[in-house]
Amino acid sequence: MHLIEGLLILLQLPIGLTVRFDAKPKDVNGYEGKTAKINCFLGDFIKEKHIVSWWKYDLKLSQQNEVIVFDKRISVYLDDLPYAGAYSYVLLIHDLILEDEGDYHCQIDESPIVSSGIARLTILQIPSTKYPKCKKSANTYVVGSQVKLTCISELISPPVELNWNHEGASVLPISIKTEVSDDLVYKHYTFIAKKSNNDDSFMCQQRTEVVPGIHNCSIQNLNIQYRPEVKIQHTSALFAGSDAILFCQSFANPPVTEFKWMFTPVLNVNEYIADGQVLTLIKPSIARNGTRITCLAENNIGASTDTMTVHITKEGTLEKNIYGNNNDSKNVSKTKNTTNMTEDSKGVSLYVVIIVIVLVVIIVVVVVIIPVYYHCFCKTRTATDSSGREIYQPTVYYDSRNRTSNSGLYDCSLPHLPSTGLYGHWRHSFASQVPEDLNQQGYVYIDERNGQNTL
Incomplete structure (x- = not known):
């Protein structure tokens, strides 16, 4: 009987040793207020036979699909993997707080106990949007007094980095002191007030590896008071x-x-x-x-x-300062006279030049322009026929015409006009033409109307 029980135990031992964790759970970084997920991976696990649990240090959190601690933020579940006997045992922690940070592991609650190895959960904190804050120790400072500017932020993990800038340039760390109190971190920048610091601006920059970018606060127009400077x-x-x-x-x-x-x-x-x-x-x-x-x-x-x-x-003394002694006055007078003579000479020379220019223009007009104009416009042009022979063109010619008219005075001695039966008006015209070389024509008419001359 005892032999049979021993054999059964030996048969059961290999079966219990076959369950395993395929890999150590990975470390996880979780953001404060968010959700963290930690996985254990099981091999050759039989849900009906084996019991797996989550632990934080020595505190048992769960068993199979049930949470055994009183914390509604925690949940667990077994998830089948695509091959036989493989499972993922998942631990979820919602609304993370700093106290959730620590070491977690999975465990097979059998004899002997099988552990998955430790996964580290790190809680990363995001600074509140109301930080950083900048404060000054007083509203006004007198030259020679101590100025204390303070930049305030949260004491979080990972810690924030605070830096002071003065007019765009970084402040040396030797002038900055760090203080931690009541979950807050303070960066104090102290210096001795100078007159040149009046209206200066200061900025505190906050950086954190959790959130990209820079957040800052500033102190504008520092009021440094000083007694008057007089001149x-x-x-x-x-x-x-x-x-x-x-x-x-x-x-x-x-x-x-x-x-x-x-x-x-x-x-x-x-x-x-x-x-x-x-x-x-x-x-x-x-x-x-x-x-x-x-x-x-x-x-x-x-x-x-x-x-x-x-x-x-x-x-x-003003004149003395300007002209010096009497000899200097004489020299100045001579200089002035010489200057005036020079200016007069320049004026006379200018008049002479103007007169010469006017005379030259007159001579050019009389000697050159007028003859050329006469030659071009007044000389009689020679006309030729198609064979090139010169045609005589008189300067003046006469043409007389006799005709009757239906208007004006009537001479009863003239015969009746055929069309009207009225007496005709006799008209005699005389014309004289100047040469066409003048590009214009002139006519003189002498009309005789029934013995009366009209011009």
């Missing part, structure tokens, strides 16, 4: 007895709130007019030469000054 300007030299205008030029953020003019030694109130940035010196005297004028400009940050020394020039 006194005037357009020309200051002359005694002539009003002079001085201008206090300033650059400041915020704008200047007050301008103040000061004098050393002090000027009388009737010697100047101060109107904000503009100072008018009223007909300064030569005695005020060397006076020091100071402009003070002040805003909410502080005040700055600029000082200039007045150099007042006599009006006569």
